[in-house]
Amino acid sequence: MEEALSGLLAGKRLLVTGVITDQSIAYSVAKLAIEEGATVVLTGFGRLSLVERIARRLPAEVPVIELDVTNAEHLSGLADRVTSTVDGLDGVVHSIGFAPQSCLGGGFLDAPWEDVATALHVSTYSYKSLVMACLPLMKPGGAVVGMTFDATKAWPVYDWMGVAKAGLESANRYLALHLGKRGIRSNLVSAGPLRTMAAKSIPGFEQFEESWAQRAPLGWNLTDQEPAARAVLALLSDWFPATTGEIVHVDGGYHALGA
Ligand SMILES: NC(=O)c1ccc[n+]([C@@H]2O[C@H](COP(=O)([O-])OP(=O)(O)OC[C@H]3O[C@@H](n4cnc5c(N)ncnc54)[C@H](O)[C@@H]3O)[C@@H](O)[C@H]2O)c1
Numbered sequence: 001m002e003e004a005l006s007g008l009l010a011g012k013r014l015l016v017t018g019v020i021t022d023q024s025i026a027y028s029v030a031k032l033a034i035e036e037g038a039t040v041v042l043t044g045f046g047r048l049s050l051v052e053r054i055a056r057r058l059p060a061e062v063p064v065i066e067l068d069v070t071n072a073e074h075l076s077g078l079a080d081r082v083t084s085t086v087d088g089l090d091g092v093v094h095s096i097g098f099a100p101q102s103c104l105g106g107g108f109l110d111a112p113w114e115d116v117a118t119a120l121h122v123s124t125y126s127y128k129s130l131v132m133a134c135l136p137l138m139k140p141g142g143a144v145v146g147m148t149f150d151a152t153k154a155w156p157v158y159d160w161m162g163v164a165k166a167g168l169e170s171a172n173r174y175l176a177l178h179l180g181k182r183g184i185r186s187n188l189v190s191a192g193p194l195r196t197m198a199a200k201s202i203p204g205f206e207q208f209e210e211s212w213a214q215r216a217p218l219g220w221n222l223t224d225q226e227p228a229a230r231a232v233l234a235l236l237s238d239w240f241p242a243t244t245g246e247i248v249h250v251d252g253g254y255h256a257l258g259a
Contacts, residue, residue, distance in 0.1 A: 005037055006037055007035065007036035007037030007038075008036040008037070008233055008234070008237045008239070009033050009036040009037050009038035009091075009233060009236060009237055010036070010037035010038075011037065011038075012033075012037070012038045012039070012090040012091055012236065012237075013038070013039045013041070013086040013087075013088060013089050013090050013091075014033055014038050014039070014040050014041070014089065014090065014091040014093065014236065015041050015042075015043065015082060015089055015091070015092045015093065015134060016029055016030045016033070016040055016041070016042050016043070016093045016095070017042075017043045017045075017067065017069075017092075017093060017094055017095055017096050017130065018043075018093070018094070018095030018096050018147075019042055019044065019051055019054055019055065019095075020044075020045070020047070020050070020051065020054070020197055021054060021196070021197055022054055022057060023194075023195065023196045023197065023223075023225065024054075024095065024196055024197070024225075025095050025147060025191065025194065025196065025225050025228050025229060025232075026042075026093060026095035027054065027058075027225070028225035028226050028228070028229035029093055029095065029229045029232045029233065030042060030055075030058055030062065031058055031059060031229075032226070032229050032230065032233055033233055033236070034058060034059045034060045034062075035059060036233060038091075039060075039086055040058070040060070040062045041062060041063050041065065041082055041085050041086055042062050042063070042064045042065070043064070043065045043066070043067035043078075044064045044065070044066060044067070045066075045067060045068050045069075045096075046068070048064060048066055051064050052064050063085045065078065065081045065082065065085075067130075069096060069121075069122060069126035069129055069130055070118075070121050070122060070126070075129055075130070075132075075133040076133070078133040078134065079133060079134065079136050079137050082134070082137060083137065088137045088138070088139065089134055089137040089138050089142065090138070090141070090142050090143070090236075091142060091143050091144070091145070091236040092130065092131060092134045092138075092142075092143075092144045092145075093144075093145050093146075093232060093236070094126070094127045094130050094131075094144065094145070094146040094147070095146070095147050096122060096123065096126055096130075097122070097123045097147070097161065097164070097198050098118070098119065098122040098123060098198070099115070099118070099119035099122075099123065099159075099160055099161045099164065100115040100118055100119065101201075101203075102115045103115050103116060103119045103159055103160035103161060104157060104158070104159050104160070104201070104202050104203060105157050105159070105202060105203030105204050106156070106157055106159065106203075106204070107159060107160075108159040108160060111159070111160055115160075116160050116163075119160050119161060119163075119164045120163075120164050120167060123161065123164035123165070123167075123168060124164045124165075124167035124168045124171060125167075125171075127144075127146050127168055127171050127175070128171055128174075128175060130144075131144050131175060131179070131186070135179075135182075135184075138182075138184055139183070140182060140183025140184065141183055141184075141238070141241075142183070142184045142185075143184065143185045143186075143187070143235060143236050143240075144175065144179075144184065144185070144186045144187075145186075145187055145188065145189060145232050145235045145236055146168060146172060146186075146187075146188045146189075147188065147189055147191060147228070147232075148165045148168055148169055148172075148188045148189070148190045148191075148247060149161075149162075149165050149190065149191065149193075150165075150190050150249070150251070150254075150255050151163075151165035151166035151168070151169050152166075152255075156204065156207055157202060157203060157204035157205065157207060157208075158202070161202070168188070169188060169247060172186050172187065172188045172245060172247070173245045175245075176244040176245030176246075177245070179244075180244060185235075185240070185241075185243060185244040186244055186245065187235045187240070187243060187244060187245070187246045187247070187248065188246070188247045188248070189228055189231045189232050189235065189247075189248050189249075189250055190247050190248065190249045190250065190251060191228040191250050191251060192208075192212050192216065192220050192250065192252055192254055193205065193208040193209055193212055193220075193222060194222060194223070194224075194225055194228065195209075195222050195223055196225075209222055211254075212251070212252065212254055215254060215257060216251065216252030216254045217252060217253035217254075217256070217257070218252040218253050219252055220251070220252040220254070227250050228250045230250075231248050231250045234248075235248065
């Protein structure tokens with residue numbers, strides 16, 4: 001007898017990008033999604049054998065597909081590679097960010113365009129590219145979710161990554177506009193600071209950590225990715241059927257405060 005499907009994401013087929021360590025926000029998303037009944041396919045960038053090793057710690061066996069979001073061939077072949085493992089997608093998670101060192105840590109005034117262009121390509125434009133690559137596999141009711149860090153303000157040390165996130169937040173609204181007629185939702189989760197590989201590559205990241213520890217109304221755990229992952233799951237689920245172009249803050253309430 002077939003086992004009854006249960007869980008928030010029962011029966012949903014998800015593509016999750018952005019796992020590089022078990023601290024990655026995407027790792028928590030994949031883990032919780034499997035626990036909530038989803039079938040998960042991962043994509044990995046660069047160090048595939050490392051991503052595969054991390055993937056083996058997940059509660060189910062998951063395939064890993066190579067994807068560099070700046071590689072046009074990877075993008076054009078993605079749908080075919082996904083369909084060799086699942087017959088369609090109900091959700092796509094974009095959990096990708098990168099900026100060259102010159103763009104971070106106070107280098108705003110000096111970063112050259114080539115570096116800024118890389119940051120925008122990987123961290124902003126790729127949300128649209130990834131979604132377009134997956135669109136042939138999606139149907140009405142599907143959802144895409146990305147990760148941002150509150151881009152309504154200028155932060156010390158975040159520099160061009162902040163600009164990239166502002167672009168991502170705008171792209172999220174435009175995706176909501178253009179995908180709405182297909183019945184597909186696009187939303188972002190705006191997380192507080194979390195100690196991941198990407199965060200550790202930002203010189204001066206500890207400034208965020210101190211600030212959140214002191215000010216977040218609910219307090220903030222820098223090593224707990226689960227609250228952000230839970231919000232991603234909720235947005236992928238059927239419980240936000242009329243929400244799109246939205247940004248859900250998972251930051252202990254920090255964004256709601258004045259100076
Ligand atoms: N950690 C934080 O404090 C924090 C807060 C808010 C938002 N975010 C966002 O969450 C997302 C995930 O980051 P994380 O903190 O889990 O760090 P992470 O280092 O675990 O994940 C970043 C991922 O981006 C991938 N990546 C980089 N370049 C790529 C490319 N060209 N093609 C495909 N993938 C590529 C890396 O392989 C890695 O898996 C990012 O968008 C990040 O900006 C992080």
